[in-house]
Amino acid sequence: MLIDSHAHLIDRRFAKDLGAVLDRAKENGVEVIINVGYDLESSFEAVNLAREYDFIYTAVGIHPHDAARVPEDYLGKLKEFCRHTRVIAVGEIGLDYYRKLSPRLTQRRIFREQLALARELDLPVIIHDREAHQEVMEILSKDKLPQAGGVIHCFSGDREMALACISMGFYISFAGPITFSKANQVHEVVVQVPLEKILIETDAPYLAPQSKRGQRNEPAHVRFVGEKIALLKNIPFTKVAAITTANAKNLFKISP
Ligand code: NI
Numbered sequence: 001m002l003i004d005s006h007a008h009l010i011d012r013r014f015a016k017d018l019g020a021v022l023d024r025a026k027e028n029g030v031e032v033i034i035n036v037g038y039d040l041e042s043s044f045e046a047v048n049l050a051r052e053y054d055f056i057y058t059a060v061g062i063h064p065h066d067a068a069r070v071p072e073d074y075l076g077k078l079k080e081f082c083r084h085t086r087v088i089a090v091g092e093i094g095l096d097y098y099r100k101l102s103p104r105l106t107q108r109r110i111f112r113e114q115l116a117l118a119r120e121l122d123l124p125v126i127i128h129d130r131e132a133h134q135e136v137m138e139i140l141s142k143d144k145l146p147q148a149g150g151v152i153h154c155f156s157g158d159r160e161m162a163l164a165c166i167s168m169g170f171y172i173s174f175a176g177p178i179t180f181s182k183a184n185q186v187h188e189v190v191v192q193v194p195l196e197k198i199l200i201e202t203d204a205p206y207l208a209p210q211s212k213r214g215q216r217n218e219p220a221h222v223r224f225v226g227e228k229i230a231l232l233k234n235i236p237f238t239k240v241a242a243i244t245t246a247n248a249k250n251l252f253k254i255s256p
Contacts, residue, residue, distance in 0.1 A: 001031035002226060002241050003248040004219040005173055006092070006126065006153050006201035009035045009049060009056070010042040013205045013216050022053065025219040031055065031245065032254060033219050034201075036092050036126060038063035040070065040077050050086035057252060059089035059126050067110035068102035075117055082121050088252040090118040090146075091126025092153060095139075098131040112139060118146045124251050125150035127170075133157050137164065145169055149251060151199055154207065155189065162189045166197050171251055173199040176207035176217060179228045190232045195243045199251070200225045 004025070014021055025033065035050065036059045037043030043060035050058045060081040062070050071077075081087055093114040095107050102110075118125045127150055129136040151171040155162060162172050172193050178186050190198075200222055208217040209224040226244065230237040248254070 001245055002029050002200065002222050003032045003034070003245050004030055004202050004204070004222040005034045005151065005199040005248045005252075006036050006175070007033050007204040007219050008038065008042070008206070009033065009204075009219075010037070010045045011205050014218075021218045021220075026055075028220040028223050029241070030219050030222060032057065032248070034059060034088070034126075034248070034252065037061055038092060039066040040074055043078065043081055047081050047084050047087060050084070056086075057088045057254060058084070058086050059091040060087055061091045061093045061114055061126070062110055063092055064094055064096040064107040064111065064128060065099065065101040067107045070110060075113060078114070078117060079121070082117075082123060087123075088254065089124045089126050089150075090114055090121070091150075092128040093125060094128035095132035095136050096128060096130045097135075108135070108139065112143055115139070115143050115145075118148070118150075119144060122146050122148050124148040127152045128154075130156065133161055137161065140165075140168060148253075151251060153201060154203055156186065157189070158185060159189050159192050162193050166193065171197050171199050171247060173201050174225055174229065175201050175203045176209040176212075176221070176225065178232075179209040179211070179224055181210070187232055190229055195229075195233065195235070195240065196247065198229065198244055199248050200229065200240075200244045
């Protein structure tokens with residue numbers, strides 16, 4: 001069994017055939033999906049979706065892209081969502097200096113405020129870091145992490161950063177990009193990071209794996225990520241599935 005630890009089922013691209021997408025996920029051994037919010041609306045809808053499906057859990061949070069357009073009282077709203085038992089993390093939160101859809105200062109403020117919320121509620125955090133490695137690391141080492149820990153999603157840093165994150169108490173999550181043949185840096189990170197610290201994800205509908213490139217990604221494809229890890233580490237796929245599933249359950253406190 002597998003856990004897709006990061007998908008965006010609220011995305012418009014799933015509006016027409018979500019039922020079929022979830023059926024295919026189950027057929028491909030996906031036992032649990034963590035559905036991740038990126039603004040207040042998607043977080044609210046994600047909470048509602050988790051009421052309908054017992055294998056979908058929810059993370060609520062403001063993505064750095066959306067940092068500039070949050071209302072004044074967004075933290076109160078997020079806190080309200082977190083009262084729901086199916087909300088298991090604050091995310092995705094972090095910094096994105098690649099697309100720069102929100103000013104850097106705003107991104108930093110919204111990131112730190114949500115980190116503080118996660119500490120207050122002791123929920124794990126799901127961190128988004130794109131071309132902002134140094135500042136993400138600075139903030140994470142300055143501000144304390146929640147006791148509950150967290151995960152760096154779709155990890156794109158180097159080996160040193162991965163090991164620093166692990167020593168802070170983070171899990172490292174890998175997505176479709178590890179299936180690309182030329183992704184040498186991230187392949188090295190996969191080899192170096194102990195399996196006990198690894199989660200797998202799709203980030204669907206984004207980041208389709210090599211064999212599905214150009215298509216909409218979906219949770220069923222998380223197995224391609226697991227298979228690539230098995231190949232890179234030269235271990236059986238069943239072991240990757242079992243350990244990454246146990247890791248995700250441990251981080252998000254999902255009972256077996
Ligand atoms: Ni995402």
